[in-house]
Amino acid sequence: MPFWLLAVILLLVLAVWSIVSSSDYRVIFRATSRGIVMTLYVSLVAYVLATLLGLFFGLLRVSKSRIIKEAATFYVELIRGIPMLVILYYIAFVGAPALINFLNLLASPLINRGIIQKFNVRQLDFTWRAILALMLGYSAFISEIFRAGIESVHKGQMEAALALGMSRWQAMRKIILPQAVRNVLPPLGNEFVAMIKDSALVSALGVQDITQLGKVYSASTFKFFETYNTVALLYLVMTISLSMFVKYLEHRMAKFKR
Numbered sequence: 535m536p537f538w539l540l541a542v543i544l545l546l547v548l549a550v551w552s553i554v555s556s557s558d559y560r561v562i563f564r565a566t567s568r569g570i571v572m573t574l575y576v577s578l579v580a581y582v583l584a585t586l587l588g589l590f591f592g593l594l595r596v597s598k599s600r601i602i603k604e605a606a607t608f609y610v611e612l613i614r615g616i617p618m619l620v621i622l623y624y625i626a627f628v629g630a631p632a633l634i635n636f637l638n639l640l641a642s643p644l645i646n647r648g649i650i651q652k653f654n655v656r657q658l659d660f661t662w663r664a665i666l667a668l669m670l671g672y673s674a675f676i677s678e679i680f681r682a683g684i685e686s687v688h689k690g691q692m693e694a695a696l697a698l699g700m701s702r703w704q705a706m707r708k709i710i711l712p713q714a715v716r717n718v719l720p721p722l723g724n725e726f727v728a729m730i731k732d733s734a735l736v737s738a739l740g741v742q743d744i745t746q747l748g749k750v751y752s753a754s755t756f757k758f759f760e761t762y763n764t765v766a767l768l769y770l771v772m773t774i775s776l777s778m779f780v781k782y783l784e785h786r787m788a789k790f791k792r
Contacts, residue, residue, distance in 0.1 A: 542774060549767045558757065562764045565751045569744035570768060576661065576743065577733045580668035581726050587669060588676025593706070595681040606677070613674035618667075619735050625667035626739055631655045664736035672729060679721050683714035723780035727773050734769070744768050 553559040594606035613621070634655045644650045687710050695705030737746035744765055752761035 542770075546767070546771065546774075549763065553764070553767075556760075558760055559764060562748075562751060562757065562761050566744055566748045566761070566764050567768060569742055569747040570772075572661075572741065573730070573733050573743040573772075576665055576668070576736055576741065577726070577729045580665045580672065580733075581729050583665070583669040584672035584676055584729075585722065587673035589680050591673060591677035592680025592684065595677060596684050598702075610674045610677055613670060616671075618671045618732055619738065621671045622664060622667040622735055622738060625670065626660060626663040629666070630658050630663050634658065660739040661736075661741050664739055664741050668729065668732065668736075671732075672725060676722065676725055679718050679725065680714065683718035684710060686717050687713045720780055720784040723776070723783055727776045727780065730772055730776065731769065 553563050591606050591610060594602050595610070597603050597606070616624075634653050634657075637653050638645065641650060641653070645652050684706075691709055691713075692702075692705050695709050696702065700708070733743060734745040736743055737749060740746065748761045748765040752758045755761075
């Protein structure tokens with residue numbers, strides 16, 4: 535077992551002992567751990583959507599059409615160049631109202647006839663605004679992972695598939711993508727770990743995740759040291775567990791390739 539992992543385990547043991555032996559820490563743990571479900575919900579939903587969108591743009595990035603490739607590259611570079619917190623605020627306070635206005639415009643014939651009611655921006659709650667922001671932000675990075683995975687498959691396999699009479703899409707779906715996905719599973723796992731950590735940003739919108747609950751509790755009790763120790767512990771347990779799983783996955787994939 536590596537020394538760094540022993541040090542982390544020791545730190546976790548000390549933290550758990552503090553929670554068990556201190557009534558203050560137990561109260562704080564109960565107050566903040568309620569946000570675990572929201573943190574995992576936001577991270578998981580945003581990650582699944584980001585993976586699907588990232589795969590779409592990853593496929594566009596390897597397109598033979600220069601226009602499609604350039605348009606996808608524009609999206610990827612634009613999103614990657616903007617801080618996640620800025621994307622979060624932009625989607626929450628600019629993108630969401632614009633989306634609702636667009637939906638009202640599309641549905642205006644039905645709205646004018648009284649068939650449906652006009653959409654209100656408050657119908658799109660801040661949890662879903664946060665999910666959409668994380669989805670857009672991470673889709674750009676995930677698209678690059680998929681692009682690299684697709685390009686890691688030898689070009690001769692595509693040429694052989696085309697020579698056998700397959701269309702380019704059939705070859706991509708049945709031959710290239712299965713191999714590419716197997717190659718990119720470990721980095722995709724790392725992106726999910728990063729998503730768990732970046733999900734703390736949604737507290738800026740008041741979403742009741744671990745960070746937000748810790749912020750509220752510390753502001754009312756002024757026990758900042760104990761509260762943020764507990765918040766850090768909760769994130770550390772989740773991220774270390776996922777990181778160990780990703781390392782195990784990388785090891786398994788390396789053995790499979792051999």
